[in-house]
Each structure stands twice: as C-alpha cells, then as structure tokens.
Amino acid sequence: EAGVTQSPTHLIKTRGQQATLRCSPISGHTSVYWYQQALGLGLQFLLWYDEGEERNRGNFPPRFSGRQFPNYSSELNVNALELEDSALYLCASSLWGQGNNEQFFGPGTRLTVL
Amino acid sequence: AQKVTQAQTEISVVEKEDVTLDCVYETRDTTYYLFWYKQPPSGELVFLIRRNSFDEQNEISGRYSWNFQKSTSSFNFTITASQVVDSAVYFCALSENRSGRRALTFGSGTRLQVQP
Numbered sequence: 161e162a163g164v165t166q167s168p169t170h171l172i173k174t175r176g177q178q179a180t181l182r183c184s185p186i187s188g189h190t191s192v193y194w195y196q197q198a199l200g201l202g203l204q205f206l207l208w209y210d211e212g213e214e215r216n217r218g219n220f221p222p223r224f225s226g227r228q229f230p231n232y233s234s235e236l237n238v239n240a241l242e243l244e245d246s247a248l249y250l251c252a253s254s255l256w257g258q259g260n261n262e263q264f265f266g267p268g269t270r271l272t273v274l
Numbered sequence: 275a276q277k278v279t280q281a282q283t284e285i286s287v288v289e290k291e292d293v294t295l296d297c298v299y300e301t302r303d304t305t306y307y308l309f310w311y312k313q314p315p316s317g318e319l320v321f322l323i324r325r326n327s328f329d330e331q332n333e334i335s336g337r338y339s340w341n342f343q344k345s346t347s348s349f350n351f352t353i354t355a356s357q358v359v360d361s362a363v364y365f366c367a368l369s370e371n372r373s374g375r376r377a378l379t380f381g382s383g384t385r386l387q388v389q390p
Contacts, residue, residue: 191376193377193378195378195380202380202381202382202383203365203378203380203383204380205377205378205379208376208377215376216376216377218377248317250319252319252378254376262309262321262324263309263321263378264321265311265318265319265320265321266318267316267317267318268317268318270317
C-alpha cells in the first residue's frame with residue numbers, strides 16, 4: 161500500500177512569490193493535515209481538511225491556505241512568500257471518524273525562500 | 275490549551291546503552307491520545323506508537339517500550355540496547371478527542387545520537 165506522497169521534494173522561490181505544495185493521502189484516508197517544521201520552531205499545525213472542507217486551522221496568517229479535492233488529495237498555497245516561510249512542510253493523512261487520530265506522514269516538501 | 279514538553283534537547287549514548295526519552299503533557303480533556311514519532315535524517319516522520327488516555331498499560335515492542343502514567347502526565351519512551359540506526363529526532367505528540375481538535379500538538383523533540 162502506497163504511503164502519503166508529496167510533491168515537489170524541493171521548491172525554491174523568491175520573496176513575494178507564491179508556492180503550491182501537493183499531497184496525496186493513503187488510499188482510504190479522508191483527512192489531510194499540513195504541518196510546518198521551521199528551524200528552531202518545531203512542528204506546528206497549519207491546516208486540517210476532511211471531505212473537502214477545512215476543519216481546523218493553526219495560528220498562521222491567511223496567506224497560508226489550501227484545499228482538498230474530491231479524491232482527497234490536497235494542496236497548500238502560500239502567498240506573498242516571506243523569508244521565514246522557509247521550512248519543511250509535512251503532510252499527513254488519517255481515517256476520519258477515528259478518535260485516535262493516527263496520522264501517517266509524507267516525506268515533506270522543503271521550501272526555500274530567497 | 276494542550277502542551278507537550280520534551281525537556282531533553284539532545285541525548286548522546288554509546289551503542290548498547292539503554293536510553294529513556296521523557297515526555298510530559300498538559301490537557302484539559304479526559305479523553306486524549308499520545309503518540310511517539312521518529313524523524314530520521316531523511317525528514318519523514320515515522321509513527322511508533324499511539325496510546326489512549328484510558329489505557330495505562332505499558333507497552334513493549336522489541337527494543338522499544340513506553341511508560342504511560344496519567345498521575346504524572348508523562349509518556350516516556352525507552353530504547354533498550356540502543357543501536358546506531360536509532361539515531362534520529364524523536365517527537366512526542368498529543369491530540370484531543372474533541373471535534374475540531376484532532377491536530378497533533380508536538381513537543382520540541384529530542385535528538386538522540388547513538389555512537390558506535
């Protein structure tokens with residue numbers, strides 16, 4: 161069974177540009193989560209999508225947004241990139257309805273903002 | 275608000291030593307879930323274990339064992355006879371059962387270096 165996949169592996173952008181990151185969940189999983197792992201800041205929750213809707217949002221500005229498609233894959237968009245957006249962005253998926261919320265992570269997209 | 279504290283930033287041991295990684299959590303919920311993840315240098319988080327708040331049984335899986343104590347809000351992780359391949363950053367995480375609060379709150383991680 162294929163795990164969570166993310167693309168691209170690396171992304172280099174300049175300040176002010178927009179970045180789009182993609183995630184495909186494990187087959188059968190309906191929930192997709194996005195986390196940011198910036199140097200010195202640890203792993204921080206960004207967004208949670210389930211059944212095409214945004215269910216919860218972390219403490220990030222509105223220029224971080226995303227969506228979930230009918231096939232449950234997801235996209236994270238970061239507008240007006242700032243230098244501090246440079247980080248590893250991790251996507252995770254889980255089965256909805258499970259209170260135990262076991263999340264499985266993808267390999268991440270490393271975003272570098274110059 | 276929920277919080278996870280991993281006070282040990284970095285631990286260095288010699289191969290075959292036992293090592294315990296500490297995790298202390300805070301939550302107002304009576305139902306919650308605790309997790310440990312391993313992040314090797316490749317960056318991908320690898321799920322290790324999940325524990326429910328109503329199940330305080332300790333668990334052993336090979337060289338790994340976990341000690342969950344609600345009385346002290348701790349969920350510690352022990353690696354017995356450590357190996358070089360155990361070198362990684364280990365994260366403890368917490369999620370609550372309430373709808374809309376399913377995201378994981380991570381601790382800051384403990385970097386484990388196992389020297390040959």
